[in-house]
Amino acid sequence: MAGFSRGLPALSSVFSQLAQSALSLIATILFARLLSPSTFGILAIFWLIWMLWLSMNRSVFSEQLLASAASTRARRGYKSFVLIWLTAALTISLGASLPFGDVALLGGVTYIAFFVGSDAARYYVMAATGGRRGGFYGAAGILIVDVLRLLLALGALLTAFAGAPTALTLTLVNMSAGIWILCLIDSRQSFSLRLARGYVGGLGKFERAISLQFILGTGVSQAAPAIALLPFGFASVGAIRLTQTLLSPITLLTTAFQPTVIKLFAARKADEQGLRRLLLGLIASALLIGVLLASTAVVTVNLFGEEFIPAQYVDLVREICLPIAVMLAVAVVGQPGGAIIRVRRLGVESLRGQVIGSFTTLALCIAAAPFTLTHFVWALAAGSITTVCVTYALMAASELSKSRG
Incomplete structure (x- = not known):
């Protein structure tokens, strides 16, 4: 008991x-x-x-x-x-x-x-x-x-x-x-x-840094789908939203554990080596989970989409489900990093990574807008990959600099 x-x-x-x-x-x-x-x-x-x-x-x-x-x-x-x-x-x-x-x-x-x-x-x-x-x-x-x-x-x-x-x-x-x-x-x-x-x-310096990060970085990146409104119309923006939500179970498991992971990192904050091993293990697990769930989601949409997708959206959801699945799988990989950022208060590194990734996303989306909706959604996915990779690289560089110092 x-x-x-x-x-x-x-x-x-x-x-x-x-x-x-x-x-x-x-x-x-x-x-x-x-x-x-x-x-x-x-x-x-x-x-x-x-x-x-x-x-x-x-x-x-x-x-x-x-x-x-x-x-x-x-x-x-x-x-x-x-x-x-x-x-x-x-x-x-x-x-x-x-x-x-x-x-x-x-x-x-x-x-x-x-x-x-x-x-x-x-x-x-x-x-x-x-x-x-x-x-x-x-x-x-x-x-x-x-x-x-x-x-x-x-x-x-x-x-x-x-x-x-x-x-x-x-x-x-x-x-x-x-x-x-x-x-x-x-x-x-x-x-x-x-x-x-x-x-x-x-609120302290860290919270202000995270606020600025969101305004300049994460917010810009998450608002990028709205660019589709001009070349593709309201219905296409709705299709992107519907597909993201239908495939959201890809991120469901890791998002559900995020508060627990934050508390776990916070409890081990004093153990540098243990914290690093835990983070690497969680990143590897997140990568495996993301790939498996994204693959399963894409297959499910293509084989059984008519059973649960509103009829007027079936073809469009199938067209854009692969890049959105990739985008969500990348988000899964980035979640352990998000938890450690809050515990270690790595606001500067997070801000730089988000800003670089977000403006890369905007540039790619604007470049893809004259083409098809599928090209546009692949631009969103490429921007997400850039954001996660750059943020992890900056975090690693910061930790290496501290260990040498």
């Missing part, structure tokens, strides 16, 4: 990441079914913008809560910060989507906002329940909430396929996305501007 109590927090963290990825997959299939290809492409642009913020919030704020064992006051400030930006961004997004006059699009925009807010809320709960006193019961609560979220999302998908009223489907899918946000609203101080400002003002 004692061993189970110690292992449950790690299990709940992994399951929570799996549930979050599964919800994204279910919702993408659902909205691709509810919306026309062009309207789904519009939703994909909203999705892209919100996912940029999700990535930045994870990198700069959420994962640092886990890596640095933040104080109670810092966690409260983080909570207020999340609720304030979520409310403001949701209001702006709904205002921007109203002119299109599509109820399902409004429901999709609301879902995306709730999904991103819940991602931030999950990290708050994991950080708040990570201690010895609340670890077991907090982890059990996380499991229960995520099982409920999955059941609601599956219920929404079933109602969509059964031809139930759209309002019922949208209600269920938005409930599945928004449950975690309720965990942040537990007192009148939840929306405290003072606590939020104190939290942001208390």
Whole structure:
């Protein structure tokens, strides 16, 4: 029983990441079914913008809560910060989507906002329940909430396929996305501007470097698919989003373990040799897992795509699934590096790698835009490979310089 109590927090963290990825997959299939290809492409642009913020919030704020064992006051400030930006961004997004006059699009925009807010809320709960006193019961609560979220999302998908009223489907899918946000609203101080400002003002040099890295590097790279809008149209942007989500199980396993890996690296931070061996072992394992899962995904799409891909997207998804699978496999290989960057606070090396890789991605995408959508997606994949390889090379050079010094 004692061993189970110690292992449950790690299990709940992994399951929570799996549930979050599964919800994204279910919702993408659902909205691709509810919306026309062009309207789904519009939703994909909203999705892209919100996912940029999700990535930045994870990198700069959420994962640092886990890596640095933040104080109670810092966690409260983080909570207020999340609720304030979520409310403001949701209001702006709904205002921007109203002119299109599509109820399902409004429901999709609301879902995306709730999904991103819940991602931030999950990290708050994991950080708040990570201690010895609340670890077991907090982890059990996380499991229960995520099982409920999955059941609601599956219920929404079933109602969509059964031809139930759209309002019922949208209600269920938005409930599945928004449950975690309720965990942040537990007192009148939840929306405290003072606590939020104190939290942001208390961020250190590393967090500022990671923020700059995201703005100049990761954000530019992740926004690159939007370039496809001009030469290929909204429907093609939607197809890229759909294919990325359908193949997202490639990154599902390693993403699910990322919070656990961060904690594992943090626990061994003082052991230089052990940390290096662990990192190399994880990179090798990630490479093997990425290649196997990418190959399986491409074969599955080509053999059985008609069974689960909306009919209007089947041919296009098959056309671009290989480069997207490569891109996701490269992301798997880069995840151990992302964990060690946060623990060793290698902000400068990470910033340089992301900036070089991101501007390489932009240049390749612009060069590929006059050609076919497949060429464009291969440019995205080549940019991802450049980013990961350059970042690891800079990290290795930094470690070698420290060892010689």
